[in-house]
Amino acid sequence: MLHTSLHCRSFPSPSHLRSLVLSSRLFPSVAVRTTPTLSLRRSRANRSIAMAATEDSRIKRIASSIRVIPDWPKPGVMFQDITTLLLDPQAFKDSIDLFVERYKDECITVVAGVEARGFIFGPPIALAIGAKFVPMRKPNKLPGEVISEEYSLEYGTDVMEMHVGAVQPGDRVLVIDDLIATGGTLCAAIRLLERVGAEVVESACVIELPELKGRERLGDRPLFVLIKAKGV
């Protein structure tokens, strides 16, 4: 087994993880609804207030750098645009650092990023924690032998593909995307990875839209996000 020679602390249980979700206070100029960090502070008794405050200020900067585009791609949808986060090098670095801090001691061997915005966050995390990066792609993009997973959209279905042989049985995997909405895409990614015998340790996103109940769709699969936002 890959990690017998490594000293990995045991991974927290799913319910414990949910109480560790980081979030930030609402900035008046930003249309993002957030929740307080009190549960985080209480659950980490040994953490200094200064450290928690640093996390808070990083989250604040990340949240305020995300642009909301109303009625895109269709009326009624408040689109969370992370491209403006990428235009703020400090905020972008902070978002990567927050993920790396969480996963660097968890013996993650694979970071799987969902096309295309998962390709922006996944590789820097993979590089920092010494893991492989595996792209999860739309159909007909990956050359060579692939396995496919169909998943439902609001109207119709879509397909996600992964290379055969990219992930080995027993690999410990982190799934990355920019945002979780209904959870359909993440579920498809998790299924693909589990089909080849990997252990999906956690899914991680910059943004969650809680009203769309993606977390429920993941069931007991752990989910970690930096920001919760109102998407509709």
Place this chain on the structure above:
Amino acid sequence: MTYPQEEVDGKERGEKPMMKKNNKRLETKIEGIASSIRVVPHFPKPGIMFQDITTLLLNPKAFKNTIDLFVERYSSMDISVVAGVEARGFIFGPSIALAIGAKFIPLRKPRKLPGEVISERYVLEYGTDCLEMHVGAVQPGERALVVDDLIATGGTLCAAMNLLERAGAEVVECACVIELPELKGRERLNGKPLFVLVESH
């Protein structure tokens, strides 16, 4: 102190041991990167030998060396913007941007970017395609680096450069992991410099 002399191509050359060691290290890194790239024959169509960088990404040391080689080159060139071409440019560009403290700008296929965009059409083997960039992502006078995994005919990179120049940025260089020299993409870049790690013939 005199340094050892070495005969190279019939001429005697003085080469400091440290330089020789560094060049050997660089060669080893490049070899490691090149050998981790998988060639898939007849994809996406017969006759094409597809350069598959996903196997490079499965080799953390080689992937890190790839990024480091770009970062070493660009960290002191005052680059304020790294523009990555969808989708494989998204795999390399952001890590370079983070390391050199630059903004990252995704250049995308049509209708993927929300809000106001500018578009650039370009020619494919059969038909045309289109690349888009957000209005306001780049300011006039910014120094930009364009990143993609591979340059073939140069059509995509050309479109990327045009978008940035239309917004008033200065494209300092284009950077790719792989070049297919026989497809002459380098000549299509309007004299803009191109830097690649691996040539594939």
